[in-house]
Amino acid sequence: xxxxxxxxxxxxxxxxxxxxxxxxxxxxxxxxxxxxxxxxxxxxxxxxxxxxxxxxxxxxxxxxxxxxxxxxxxxxxxxxxxxxxxxxxxxxxxxxxxxxxxxxxxxxxxxxxxxxxxxxxxxxxxxxxxxxxxxxxxxxxxxxxxxxxxxxxxxxxxxxxxxxxxxxxxxxxxxxxxxxxxxxxxxxxxxxxxxxxxxxxxxxxxxxxxxxxxxxxxxxxxxxxxxxxxxxxxxxxxxxxxxxxxxxxxxxxxxxxxxxxxxxxxxxxxxxxxxxxxxxxxxxxxxxxxxxxxxxxxxxxxxxxxxxxxxxxxxxxxxxxxxxxxxxxxxxxxxxxxxxxxxxxxxxxxxxxxxxxxxxxxxxxxxxxxxxxxxxxxxxxxxxxxxxxxxxxxxxxxxxxxxxxxxxxxxxxxxxxxxxxxxxxxxxxxxxxxxxxxxxxxxxxxxxxxxxxxxxxxxxxxxxxxxxxxxxxxxxxxxxxxxxxxxxxxxxxxxxxxxxxxxxxxxxxxxxxxxxxxxxxxxxxxxxxxxxxxxxxxxxxxxxxxxxxxxxxxxxxxxxxxxxxxxxxxxxxxxxxxxxxxxxxxxxxxxxxxxxxxxxxxxxxxxxxxxxxxxxxxxxxxxxxxxxxxxxxxxxxxxxxxxxxxxxxxxxxxxxxxxxxxxxxxxxxxxxxxxxxxxxxxxxxxxxxxxxxxxxxxxxxxxxxxxxxxxxxxxxxxxxxxxxx
Amino acid sequence: xxxxxxxxxxxxxxxxxxxxxxxxxxxxxxxxxxxxxxxxxxxxxxxxxxxxxxxxxxxxxxxxxxxxxxxxxxxxxxxx
Numbered sequence: 001x002x003x004x005x006x007x008x009x010x011x012x013x014x015x016x017x018x019x020x021x022x023x024x025x026x027x028x029x030x031x032x033x034x035x036x037x038x039x040x041x042x043x044x045x046x047x048x049x050x051x052x053x054x055x056x057x058x059x060x061x062x063x064x065x066x067x068x069x070x071x072x073x074x075x076x077x078x079x080x081x082x083x084x085x086x087x088x089x090x091x092x093x094x095x096x097x098x099x100x101x102x103x104x105x106x107x108x109x110x111x112x113x114x115x116x117x118x119x120x121x122x123x124x125x126x127x128x129x130x131x132x133x134x135x136x137x138x139x140x141x142x143x144x145x146x147x148x149x150x151x152x153x154x155x156x157x158x159x160x161x162x163x164x165x166x167x168x169x170x171x172x173x174x175x176x177x178x179x180x181x182x183x184x185x186x187x188x189x190x191x192x193x194x195x196x197x198x199x200x201x202x203x204x205x206x207x208x209x210x211x212x213x214x215x216x217x218x219x220x221x222x223x224x225x226x227x228x229x230x231x232x233x234x235x236x237x238x239x240x241x242x243x244x245x246x247x248x249x250x251x252x253x254x255x256x257x258x259x260x261x262x263x264x265x266x267x268x269x270x271x272x273x274x275x276x277x278x279x280x281x282x283x284x285x286x287x288x289x290x291x292x293x294x295x296x297x298x299x300x301x302x303x304x305x306x307x308x309x310x311x312x313x314x315x316x317x318x319x320x321x322x323x324x325x326x327x328x329x330x331x332x333x334x335x336x337x338x339x340x341x342x343x344x345x346x347x348x349x350x351x352x353x354x355x356x357x358x359x360x361x362x363x364x365x366x367x368x369x370x371x372x373x374x375x376x377x378x379x380x381x382x383x384x385x386x387x388x389x390x391x392x393x394x395x396x397x398x399x400x401x402x403x404x405x406x407x408x409x410x411x412x413x414x415x416x417x418x419x420x421x422x423x424x425x426x427x428x429x430x431x432x433x434x435x436x437x438x439x440x441x442x443x444x445x446x447x448x449x450x451x452x453x454x455x456x457x458x459x460x461x462x463x464x465x466x467x468x469x470x471x472x473x474x475x476x477x478x479x480x481x482x483x484x485x486x487x488x489x490x491x492x493x494x495x496x497x498x499x500x501x502x503x504x505x506x507x508x509x510x511x512x513x514x515x516x517x518x519x520x521x522x523x524x525x526x527x528x529x530x531x532x533x534x535x536x537x538x539x540x541x542x543x544x545x546x547x548x549x550x551x552x553x554x555x556x557x558x559x560x561x562x563x564x565x566x567x568x569x570x571x572x573x574x575x576x577x578x579x580x581x582x583x584x585x586x587x588x589x590x591x592x593x594x595x596x597x598x599x600x601x602x603x604x605x606x607x608x609x610x611x612x613x614x615x616x617x618x619x620x621x622x623x624x625x626x627x628x629x630x631x632x633x634x635x636x637x638x639x640x641x642x643x644x645x646x647x648x649x650x651x652x653x654x655x656x657x658x659x660x661x662x663x664x665x666x667x668x669x670x671x672x673x674x675x676x677x678x679x680x681x682x683x684x685x686x687x688x689x690x691x692x693x694x695x696x697x698x699x700x701x702x703x704x705x706x707x708x709x710x711x712x713x714x715x716x717x718x719x720x721x722x723x724x725x
Numbered sequence: 726x727x728x729x730x731x732x733x734x735x736x737x738x739x740x741x742x743x744x745x746x747x748x749x750x751x752x753x754x755x756x757x758x759x760x761x762x763x764x765x766x767x768x769x770x771x772x773x774x775x776x777x778x779x780x781x782x783x784x785x786x787x788x789x790x791x792x793x794x795x796x797x798x799x800x801x802x803x804x805x
Contacts, residue, residue: 031757033761033763035763035765038763060761061745061749061758061759061760061761062743062744062745062749062760062761063761073749073759073761089757089758090757090764092757092791093755093757093758096755096758097758
């Protein structure tokens with residue numbers, strides 16, 4: 001504890017409800033015990049040990065004092081105002097504690113205790129009770145079932161958690177649904193000298209969720225990057241809107257996230273862990289990307305990108321220079337960089353010339369620059385200086401392998417000096433532009449001292465050069481998203497009334513083909529002319545008027561897969577063929593599905609062959625209405641590549657949805673084929689998105705295929721199914 | 726043994742185990758919220774009641790008792 005008068009906690013000009021969580025003026029720990037090694041005691045001790053600036057009151061019935069601090073029987077007995085209550089009582093009495101918070105006028109409560117939603121219905125009921133109490137009285141509730149909150153701001157120094165040590169101060173905020181993971185992350189980060197601005201375990205998120213936290217941290221001057229560990233998505237739409245505001249707003253702040261529960265096994269584990277089912281992964285992936293959230297696979301990857309972003313200047317482009325003392329690792333790094341979308345251009349002729357003069361004749365002055373195994377600090381420094389000064393390079397990776405002549409500490413120091421010199425015309429050659437530097441000192445024991453020097457100076461270090469490249473590619477992903485055009489969904493002009501008429505009259509289950517086509521046509525989808533016919537004469541008359549060849553397909557609510565009952569006839573090119581086919585279909589269907597109610601047969605013109613696309617939509621319990629795009633046909637079905645987006649969406653997002661399917665390059669005109677009208681296909685997707693957004697009763701919609709034929713036919717709905725809930 | 730006598734002895738046990746003044750104890754007092762019983766002390770309390778009244782208490786049922794008044798009722802049902 002500090003012996004001099006502590007500074008007052010920082011106060012914001014306009015008070016935010018979460019200020020009482022992060023920068024309270026006073027804290028009560030409610031339910032403290034006197035037993036070291038228990039959560040209730042340790043939290044009280046941690047708050048005091050971290051040097052919190054304001055008063056900390058222990059509420060501990062039956063105790064005179066805790067560690068010499070006078071204890072109170074009830075929160076209500078504390079004579080001074082309390083901003084934040086950290087509740088560590090067992091779950092069964094937390095509602096009573098919250099009741100006292102209400103009466104005391106406490107502004108925020110962190111409920112550490114477990115025994116809520118995660119244990120089943122009785123716990124859920126308890127959770128709903130405290131949630132309602134807090135909501136009614138405007139108390140910001142963090143938890144329950146969480147590790148707590150940390151704010152490293154030197155004016156606050158709050159460690160209201162059961163993490164043993166306060167992390168270093170830094171510019172990264174970490175938000176986690178898992179409390180236990182937090183302790184591991186804190187330990188990991190301390191070892192790597194990674195600092196945090198705020199650290200929040202939000203547990204069951206009964207009150208404050210990741211959404212409020214993202215919005216708060218967006219305005220937090222001490223936070224530059226936000227890391228998120230999520231197991232369960234609840235309010236996806238709100239989360240995505242908040243993420244977009246953070247990732248795109250002023251100032252833009254990247255959000256890097258781990259969404260656990262990727263595999264069905266992981267999802268099941270997460271479900272039993274947090275009490276809810278993890279959402280479908282593929283949709284999650286797409287939705288995160290569209291909202292500007294960079295999704296990563298592991299804690300390592302999370303910090304690899306975050307540290308580079310937070311500690312180094314941003315690169316002007318994707319051109320990478322590599323300086324190495326070993327050929328092999330240089331080549332591996334170059335491979336990884338190019339694979340991840342970075343560029344490895346040759347250095348400018350002047351840079352090459354300067355390096356050739358300064359380096360031994362065996363050195364490689366192309367990119368990667370190989371300074372040779374016997375390079376010491378002076379040679380590394382010289383090469384790095386030239387590469388940093390090259391106008392064609394945006395960022396540099398320094399690779400070192402520990403050889404007997406390698407002066408590891410000296411090289412690390414020389415890198416730190418050059419990093420500090422950037423942007424200022426120091427002695428010698430000036431380095432006007434500030435460019436990010438990352439290092440990979442490969443190995444473990446021998447390089448440890450050098451790694452420590454780098455990390456303390458804020459130079460990101462990666463055990464493997466490939467990880468450094470992945471981190472650089474991650475930063476590119478963040479910058480690319482910021483440069484992407486913003487999608488502004490604008491409802492297309494549609495005949496809402498006509499679609500509503502069909503849908504309102506239909507029972508749950510599949511619409512007939514005739515009904516489905518009427519709905520799609522009402523929403524402006526390219527449905528070629530058709531007619532529902534009750535007799536062969538009607539079909540022939542239609543075909544005579546519209547031209548041959550035509551198709552006939554059975555229309556029945558009960559028959560979803562028409563070809564399975566041989567309810568389809570194609571390429572009928574005269575009246576006789578239509579008549580024969582009409583009767584044959586009626587006979588076959590009557591034999592195979594005597595139960596089915598037949599509305600008639602749909603007659604349409606044959607659509608010339610072309611690319612087969614699938615445009616679909618599905619209502620998902622977590623994400624709401626989601627649209628899907630993919631290519632049809634045998635080969636593409638084999639690859640099984642489809643992309644997803646939330647509905648509704650605008651034309652820009654629809655264009656991205658198409659381009660995300662790699663096989664969609666076929667549409668741009670592959671090997672001499674004429675290009676398809678991608679804008680028109682995007683328009684179909686926009687219309688399908690609007691339709692399912694307008695009618696949540698649509699549980700499933702499939703246009704399969706949307707046939708793209710050479711002009712003048714263009715694209716047309718060849719077959720469609722709609723299922724209502 | 727009458728109810729009043731049971732209540733007095735229950736209070737005495739609580740004071741001893743939780744190390745609190747008898748003035749804090751009311752029939753409505755919640756062991757955790759009002760008297761500050763920690764989880765290990767709840768187990769100690771059950772054992773101390775068994776000894777005091779020379780009875781055996783089923784753990785689950787005994788630990789479900791939340792207030793002093795409930796404890797008195799619970800024990801009263803089990804002593805002759």
